[in-house]
Amino acid sequence: MAVEGTLDLFQLPEILQLISQQQKTGILTVQGQNDIVAISFLAGRIVAADALNQTMEEGLTRVLVAEGMLTQQELARAMAEHPSAGGRLIDFLVERRYVTRQRLLAALRLQTYSLIEQLLRWDQGDFKFYSGEEVSYEEAFVPITVEELLLNAGNASARPAAEAAPAPHPARPVAPPPLRAVPRPEPIPKPAVPPAAPRTAPASPAVPPLPAARVAEPVPIRRPAVPLSPVPPPSVPAAEPAAPAAFRKMKVEQLAVPLSFRAVARIAALVPAILLVVALLTEPGLVLFPFPWEEGQRQGLAQEQRSAQYLKIDRAAKTFFLLEARFPERLAQLQQLNLLAGNDLRDSQGHELRYSLREESYKVQPVDAKGTPIPGAETTDAVTGNFLLDSDFISLSPDAQAPLVLLD
């Protein structure tokens, strides 16, 4: 998928923030009137930046000299020796000990910083973000977070390196002439790869060509499990953050998935979702034991649930007996006395409980929708053995009664 838009609709900082917030990996290209800048993101953090009109090596050597890491003479000597040695200039500088790798990386970071700070002044141009799984960047480069970049953007002029570094040619001056007067920039050519490009392929072929020296050293896929930069926490727990406002105005190009495909998938998703909810409401055991071979466990659980339910019904029925000297005629009577709840008149599988009364006992049996009893699920109970309800429980012999005492 690619996302594109123009800088007159929204500003570059907002685009950078969105990419950072979503921890995207890919390349953002910004095309102005005279230049194209490509910024590489790894999990939402900037790891490289290049301009069409200035190679990375040109910019880097300028920074090295401006920062005093390399003298003009050393640079001239290195430039003279490099063609015969071959390879990348930056590798050559390190190998020949003109500069340490740490200092070189620091200079590269400064140059990247400077390039993007200059880019932030653009207010005209087109941008396009190519999402991918990997990007090329200098190994051990310390990524630049968007927050850091935007915070420091105001101080850019204070840094000598920023002044020394060549700025990309902005599409327009900082105070631009009227918009209509500017001819539209040339459109960026579409990526050469088909829309269904493999995710694992390097992102670089899908974007306008970068300077050769930068893409020469492919970097393995780095999609960290732990975000490299923290996403600002949403104010609502468990509610995913919405996209930044400006981004919603963008034209989102669905390069890959036509609407018909998405519609089929959504309908296919809706069917099991609805059936799951229905299953939960009608037979909750199905959610716990959904597989066909778990029928026995479903029944076992239902039986255990009925045991607890029958115990509750038994207590209620006997409380009724205690007050009325008989069992209730219907279970609903127990519900009216709040001895049972409404859902106690059905079992956990939704079967209605059929209640039948005998003289000093009752029977409860779940029945299915057709009124057929569920085999082996019934319960019968009686007052037998209950000292409060069973009139036969206490069998005192006449001798055991208290003796009659004649007072006179």
Add this chain to the structure above:
Amino acid sequence: MCKNGGNRLPVRLVAAWLALACCSALPALGQGERPAAVSSPRQTGIELSTPVQQALQQIQEQWLQWIGASNRESAGKIVENLLATVRQLGMRSLPDLSLGALVQAEKAAHQRDFPRAHWALEAAERLDPGRPEAAFAASRVAGIEGSYLAAGFHMLAGYQRLLWLPLERYLWGQSLLLWALSVLLLTGGLFTAVQMATKGGALYRDITNMIARRLPGSAGLVAAAALLLWPLALVPYGPLWLLLYWSVLLWGYASTSERVVLVSLWLVLGFAPLLVAAQRRQLSLELSPPVLAMENLSERRLYGSLFTDLGVLRSLLPESTAVRQLLGDFHRSLNQWDLARSLYRQVIEKEPANTAALLDVGDYFFFKGDYGNAIQYFQKATAADPANVAAQFNLSQSYSESYLFDESKRALGQARALDASRVDAWLKHPDQQRVVASDGGLARASEIRAQLTQSFRGRETGGSRVEVLRRGVSAVSALGLVLVAVGLHLGRRRFGYTEPPLDVRLGASPFDRWRRILLPGVAASEAGEGGRTLLALLLPTGLLMLPLSGDIGYRIPWGYDPGNAILWTFAVLGLLLYFGARLRWELTHQV
């Protein structure tokens, strides 16, 4: 007692147990002399002496008096009498009568006779203190009276009391576990459905492209659709298979966090049967009449079927020494000392160093005035457990009654040396019976539970192996899903994956905004945030399922039902808050 026709063996065989109880009761008394004036155990399996039967009859009569009482004073007096009678039997509360009083209270409230309702509530609380049912009924009466604040207070108090009662707390905990598993699995299903909705289009397109090499045009589209939807034909489990099938197919499109969630859900699905099976075995035990009887006995609650349920316990474990000791304790608390001694002697025959049984037999002789025998048993008890304070104390008392004051002082000194505070408490207690009894049988409740578990397991051996294998199939299937998903991904990776769209996440129209609010998890799923998607679905699913917790889990067998209003209230308020928060978030971030 409840006779359940299901596969709960102990309950189904109640009739058989009772028959067994009848047969085993007499031999259980052993060769010892059978006390006079003891009822046949025909009814319950537990022998009851005439005084005990008279006390029980007195309770019946006093209850009828309470029903007919017309004012608070007389009703209060009857309750006092009831409690005095029950104390004679070594018990503290009458739960059945308490429930009856609660029903009377509500009836009176409906008749606008609130004074009567209140003294009925008081009676219920006194007859069985600390029960949630009393608080629920008080809440109902307050509601009828129009005191809604008090009603709410009593309702919350009722739920708080629930946590202090072993059986109710246990059932509540087990129900919570089932509910949590159900919520998790349902959320898992919805999570997969959301994955299908957000990434399924890309999957469908990729499969169509793969098929298009051989079947161009609409035939390819149909074939791809058939390839994706065929599990629906597996009636009636089609939707489940569809979800599982797609969860595997979408593995390649999922981010790392989504894969972690998927694997976790598969494992929960696979291992839930093992967890629930273990829970069911334990629950079957906890709801069995013998365990209910033990629980009530330890709390000194005299419910109507207590004798019958203890009879079942004896018939289930006729050879258990622990059960005999427990029944000995029960008879002792009923003041049926002869029956108790007979059982304790059987215990001592099997376990000569059983200090509690030795103490209790010593007590028997002490109360009979046979101090010589009492001293003999207390000496055995002190020899078996020299650190037993009660044994030393009882020995001291027995010596004292035998005019052996030096020995008495020495034994008392030893008892004080072991635990002076307890000895002083025994000496000062107004109800001091001069010797201390020991509830050794009740202390062995866990041992009896273990024996019952063994007994139940022994009866279940028939189909259990097949059942265990079936449970294992689910766990193996879950692990298999992980392997298949990873294998399929590795095989398919070279063909590439289409990037799923960001429709809901980036849409700016009001329709898109409402979709973001009302379809939790979809926008997060589009961004590949697995944990956030799961959480966004989990909360509303849990809230929606809250009122169903009674159907998903086990019904708590309280005698007075509080209704489901509190759960509905929580669910509705929770959902309003949740979606309100989502709406607020969306509005604060709109253009």
